Amino acid sequence: MYVAAKGGENAIQQSERLFHALKGEITRELIHEIMNTLPYLVDRVMGEGSLYAPELAAMAIAQAGGDLYEAVLLLRAYRSTQPRLAYAEPVRPETMITVRRISAAFKDIPGGQVLGPSLDYSHRILNLDLLDGMDSLDPPADPSAHNGSAEMGTSANGSSPSANAAARVYPLVADWQRGQGLLKPTAEAQPRHGADIPDVTRDPVLFPAPREHRLQALARADTGGVLALGYASMRGYGLIHPTVNELRLAHAEVNVQHPMTGEIFSAGRVRVSQAEVATTGGSKDQPGLTLGFAATLGWNEVKLIAGATLDMEMSQPNPHPAHTEEFVMYHTEPVEASGFCIHFKLPHYVTFASSLDNLRRVISTFYAGEAAQPSSLDAMRQASP
Amino acid sequence: MSELQKLASPREDYAYAFLDSYAKRELRRRMLKAIAIPGYQVPYASRELPIARGWGTGGLQVTLALVGPESVVKVIDQGADDSVNAANLRRFIARMSGAQTTTDTLKATLLQSRHRIPEEVMGEGQALVLQVPDPEPLRAVQSDSSKSHQMHADADYGQMWLVLYEQLVRYRQVLHGASYPSLVNGRYVISPSPIPRWDTPKLHQAAHLTLLSAGREKRLYAVPPYTDVYPLEFEDVPFQVEDQREWADQHTGARHKFMNEMPQPEGGAAYEISDTGFLEKLAAQQRGQASTIGSTYYDDQGNFYHNGYLKPPVQPED
Numbered sequence: 001m002y003v004a005a006k007g008g009e010n011a012i013q014q015s016e017r018l019f020h021a022l023k024g025e026i027t028r029e030l031i032h033e034i035m036n037t038l039p040y041l042v043d044r045v046m047g048e049g050s051l052y053a054p055e056l057a058a059m060a061i062a063q064a065g066g067d068l069y070e071a072v073l074l075l076r077a078y079r080s081t082q083p084r085l086a087y088a089e090p091v092r093p094e095t096m097i098t099v100r101r102i103s104a105a106f107k108d109i110p111g112g113q114v115l116g117p118s119l120d121y122s123h124r125i126l127n128l129d130l131l132d133g134m135d136s137l138d139p140p141a142d143p144s145a146h147n148g149s150a151e152m153g154t155s156a157n158g159s160s161p162s163a164n165a166a167a168r169v170y171p172l173v174a175d176w177q178r179g180q181g182l183l184k185p186t187a188e189a190q191p192r193h194g195a196d197i198p199d200v201t202r203d204p205v206l207f208p209a210p211r212e213h214r215l216q217a218l219a220r221a222d223t224g225g226v227l228a229l230g231y232a233s234m235r236g237y238g239l240i241h242p243t244v245n246e247l248r249l250a251h252a253e254v255n256v257q258h259p260m261t262g263e264i265f266s267a268g269r270v271r272v273s274q275a276e277v278a279t280t281g282g283s284k285d286q287p288g289l290t291l292g293f294a295a296t297l298g299w300n301e302v303k304l305i306a307g308a309t310l311d312m313e314m315s316q317p318n319p320h321p322a323h324t325e326e327f328v329m330y331h332t333e334p335v336e337a338s339g340f341c342i343h344f345k346l347p348h349y350v351t352f353a354s355s356l357d358n359l360r361r362v363i364s365t366f367y368a369g370e371a372a373q374p375s376s377l378d379a380m381r382q383a384s385p
Numbered sequence: 386m387s388e389l390q391k392l393a394s395p396r397e398d399y400a401y402a403f404l405d406s407y408a409k410r411e412l413r414r415r416m417l418k419a420i421a422i423p424g425y426q427v428p429y430a431s432r433e434l435p436i437a438r439g440w441g442t443g444g445l446q447v448t449l450a451l452v453g454p455e456s457v458v459k460v461i462d463q464g465a466d467d468s469v470n471a472a473n474l475r476r477f478i479a480r481m482s483g484a485q486t487t488t489d490t491l492k493a494t495l496l497q498s499r500h501r502i503p504e505e506v507m508g509e510g511q512a513l514v515l516q517v518p519d520p521e522p523l524r525a526v527q528s529d530s531s532k533s534h535q536m537h538a539d540a541d542y543g544q545m546w547l548v549l550y551e552q553l554v555r556y557r558q559v560l561h562g563a564s565y566p567s568l569v570n571g572r573y574v575i576s577p578s579p580i581p582r583w584d585t586p587k588l589h590q591a592a593h594l595t596l597l598s599a600g601r602e603k604r605l606y607a608v609p610p611y612t613d614v615y616p617l618e619f620e621d622v623p624f625q626v627e628d629q630r631e632w633a634d635q636h637t638g639a640r641h642k643f644m645n646e647m648p649q650p651e652g653g654a655a656y657e658i659s660d661t662g663f664l665e666k667l668a669a670q671q672r673g674q675a676s677t678i679g680s681t682y683y684d685d686q687g688n689f690y691h692n693g694y695l696k697p698p699v700q701p702e703d
Contacts, residue, residue, distance in 0.1 A: 008465075008472035076433040081405055204428030205603055207531045326530055336601040339438025340518070346440065346470055349645060350463045350500040350659060354581040355562035356646075357627040362556050 023065045034058040043271060043298025044068070048334050049075030050201070050220040051082075052270045052297045069338035076335050080201070087194020089255040089264060093274065094169055096250035103173050104244040105278060111170035116249060173246045174276060174291065183289050207326045214314065214325060218307040219296040222334035229328055230306025233313050237320045242277035242292065242309040249273045249299045272297060275304035277312060290315070402449040403481045408432050412450035412605075416596060419607035424569030426520050426537070431603040441474055441499055443600030444516035448478060448497045451512060456484040459493035464501040464643065464659035471499070488662040491679045500563070502584040504642050504660045505679035506690065507593035509610060515578040517599035520606065522566040522576040542574050542617075549617060559622065567616045569608055574617070583626045583643045586694055587682050588614040623696035630687060632656040637667050641687035 024030075035042055035058040045057040049072045057075055064070035100116025103109045127137050177183040200209075200216040209217075218226065234242060250273070253266040274295035281290075292312025294304045313323040321327060331337060400406065408430075415429040434442045434449075441462075452458065460475040462468035466488040474497065479486050487493050490503040497514040507513060523533040526544040536542070545566055552560045564579035567588070577585055578597055588595055588608050598605040608614055618624040632644045635655045642663070644656040658664040669676040682690050689695045 008467040008469045009476065012469050012473050012476075073433070073437060074435075077435040080408075080432040080434070081399055081403065083405065201432075202430050204430055206428060206534075207529075324529075335433060336438045339440060339442075340601055341439075342437060343439035343518075346499075347463050347468060348500075350581055350643070351563040351579045353644075353646060354579075354583075354627055357629075358558075358560045358562055361558055361628070362560070365557055 019065070026059075026062045030062055031055060031058045034061055039271075040299065041068075044223055044300055044303075045071045045075060047296040047298040047300050047303070048072045048220060048222060049079065050216075050297065051075050051079040069334060073335050073339070084195075086256045086259070086267075088267075089257075091252040091272065093172060093248060093250070096248070096252045096272065097269070098170050098248055098250040100249040101170050101246065102244070103246050105173065105246075109173050110176060114170070170248075177245075177278075177289060181288070183291070205329070209325055209329065214311065214329065215294065217329045217333070218294045218311065220334075221303070221307065221332040222337060223300060223303040225332035225334065225337060226303050226306045226310065229322060229332060230309045233309055233320070233323055234306075238309070238313050238323060240279040240281050240290070240309075240312060240316075242279060242305070242312065244305060245276045245278040245291065247273075247275045247301060247305070249301070270297060271299055273299045273301065273304055275301070275308040277305065277308040279312060399481065401482065402452050402478075403434065404432060404446065404449050408446075409450045412446055415605055416447065416450070416607065419596065419605050420594070420609045422573075423609055423612050424573030424575045424606055426573075426575075426604040426606045429603055429605055431600050434600075436474065436477065438601050439518065440470060441497070441516040441600075443598035443602075443605065444497050444499070444514045445474060445478070446600060447514045447596050447598045447605065448495060449481065451495055451514075452478060452482040452484050454483050455494075456482070457492055457494045458482075458484045458486050459488060459490060459496045459662070460486075460498070461496070461501060461503070461660075461662070462499040463645075464503070465661045467661065488665065490660075490662055491677065498578075500579055500581075501643070501659060502580055502587045502682075504658070504663045504681045504683070506682055507591065509592045511593040513593055513595045515580065515595060515597045517576070517578050517597045517604075518601070519564075520576055520597065520599040520602050520604040522564075522574050524576075537573060540572065542568075545574060545617060549619070553619075553622060559618075559624075565616050565624070567614050569614050570612050573606075575606060575608075577614075581627055581643060582616070582624070583629075585614070585616050585624075586626070586689055586691070588612075589694060590614075590691060622699060625698050626695065628698075629656075634658045634664065636664065637671055639667060639685070641683050641685060642681070 035054050038058075038061075039054075041061065042054050042057045045061060045068060046052055046054065048068075049057065049060070051057075053075070056078065057071070060071040060074040061068075064074060098114065098116075100118065101111070101114045103113065122140075130137055174183060178185055198210045198212040200213040200220075203213070205213065232238070233240075249271070251269045252272045254268050254270055255264050256267050257264055272295065274293070277292045278289045279292075290312060292308040292310070292315070294307030294311055296304060296307075310323060310328050313319050314325045314328060316323075402409070404412070411430060415427045419425065419427045431443065432446065434445055436442055436445060448458070458475065458478050459466065460471045460478065462471035465471060466475075475486050478484060478497075484495075490496065490505045490507065493511065495512050495514065496503070496507070497516070499516040502513065502515075521530065521533055522545065523536055523542075526548065527533045527536060536544075549559050549561075552558065561582075562579075563581045564576050565582050565585050566574050567577055567585055569575050569588075575597070577588060590611055590613065591608065592610055594610055595608040596605065597607065616624040627643070629644050630641070632646070633640050633656060634642070634644065635657055637658070639658060643659045645659050647655045647657060649655055658667070663678070663681075666676040666678050670678060680690070684690070
């Protein structure tokens with residue numbers, strides 16, 4: 001037996017139907033189009049959804065009509081029910097298939113600066129030709145085809161840079177700094193089973209949080225939220241100037257142990273990105289450089305630079321109130337922040353009535369028989385917690 | 386179908402009642418702890434659900450961890466069964482659990498609510514799950530949760546009394562609206578959902594179990610059956626429920642139930658009982674139809690069912 005309580009039931013179903021009627025049809029081709037043409041959008045949703053599944057993320061984007069918070073929620077709600085089948089081996093940055101690796105701290109670094117794929121130095125001009133009838137856009141011209149500059153890396157046919165292939169391994173900038181005594185040596189990590197690592201999605205959150213929770217929360221955090229708080233730190237509410245020590249976009253092998261044979265094998269590759277920022281103006285009792293770090297599934301540079309800056313801020317002894325661990329972790333959680341914000345659409349007439357009752361009592365106490373004075377009431381509203 | 390396929394259980398996209406068994410186990414353990422330490426906020430992991438966060442996912446996780454095929458579920462929002470979000474949550478719970486649903490408080494075994502406790506007295510064996518946006522009564526005086534945690538440990542509630550006192554000094558009355566801070570079992574101050582002050586006394590020495598759960602904030606707490614719950618009040622300034630003594634329900638003429646005030650185009654207001662399940666039964670009875678109405682927390686003269694618990698209001702002095 002199911003009791004449909006009058007109007008509400010019908011209304012919500014019709015409302016959902018109307019939403020879908022006002023947007024285009026979702027097809028399997030569309031899902032693959034989204035995956036192939038909008039990889040950075042898919043990455044952002046996968047990172048915030050903390051689930052590496054490009055097809056599901058594309059599906060979520062399509063199903064939500066492009067509403068990113070809805071898409072992230074769809075992915076998270078799916079993720080929260082999935083069992084833990086295995087724990088992957090740690091990914092080491094040196095062994096990742098790195099396609100972009102830059103450092104702002106030095107002109108050149110061991111392994112070299114690798115620009116890789118980026119729009120950083122593009123001219124932000126809309127390609128209106130396509131709208132004016134051109135069938136498809138040509139990719140930007142290959143400069144090496146014309147001038148054969150050795151600097152850009154030329155091969156025999158003049159279009160492939162393979163003759164000047166990049167290094168296979170990119171040593172960490174931080175390792176060089178450790179060698180120079182600029183950074184404290186890394187403590188020897190005890191080998192741990194994946195199941196023993198604190199997990200912010202499976203543990204209650206308490207403060208001060210374990211570092212694992214903090215980094216996991218940053219990896220899942222809302223891009224815009226992390227940017228807002230990180231930018232506030234960079235612009236003037238923080239104590240430190242972040243210098244990008246190293247920024248990487250890479251493909252990482254997901255290495256897992258075979259349950260029967262015990263062999264380590266790759267279950268697939270995922271796009272990952274990580275950023276490390278450094279400051280010379282760290283704490284007084286620690287003379288060397290101070291680092292901040294953030295990493296996420298997918299390629300999302302702006303979130304990681306802001307996130308690594310926040311990581312550095314959160315470790316300071318007395319951070320700005322907006323850069324404490326609790327403030328950052330709670331307020332950059334995309335599903336919770338967006339969900340709570342839109343919940344104010346729900347009826348609140350019971351709690352409103354309760355406050356209105358107080359308001360009327362005060363009015364009758366202070367202004368019985370005369371018209372209320374709005375200015376005094378403003379003061380009273382502010383005082384009510 | 387191959388032999389192997391016959392041996393395997395059929396594919397199911399989700400576990401019974403959506404949450405996987407690890408999540409249910411965690412929630413049940415946390416609930417037991419919450420019941421063992423009345424009013425103490427127990428942290429829990431809080432899974433994402435296919436419902437927006439902040440829309441009752443804390444209450445929903447508790448409900449999903451308790452619901453069974455034999456359960457009878459009632460869901461209300463602002464007292465109404467047909468409120469759109471209540472309808473949506475009820476639809477989800479029924480779809481994922483196969484439980485029966487009802488709008489009758491007396492028939493429900495499991496009642497999930499946002500912002501209200503029903504007017505009819507709930508009994509032993511019934512569980513009330515309240516959705517909570519902010520579980521921390523100390524938030525207004527201490528926003529750092531590790532510090533407020535310490536204050537609870539020390540029963541350091543001086544600042545809460547100070548807030549009440551300052552309101553008295555400035556406005557000659559206490560101005561807490563809904564979610565009136567209350568002391569549970571003489572030990573922990575809680576933030577009761579946000580239910581109106583009208584509903585707060587219903588938690589005191591209640592026959593039913595109340596579970597309060599905040600999904601975003603990842604905390605749950607409980608008021609077990611037959612536990613003392615007292616709103617913070619000064620001896621000479623008693624706690625007061627919302628004053629709706631002059632209001633009568635526009636359909637039934639009933640008084641002394643929590644009312645919705647509905648502004649009218651000509652400037653006045655109409656009133657309607659907020660508990661729609663109760664109102665429906667009352668209206669049916671007046672039409673001469675059979676309907677079983679239970680005893681209510683407040684009688685038709687507005688007397689609360691625990692004699693002497695609510696004290697007559699004291700008029701603020703000029």
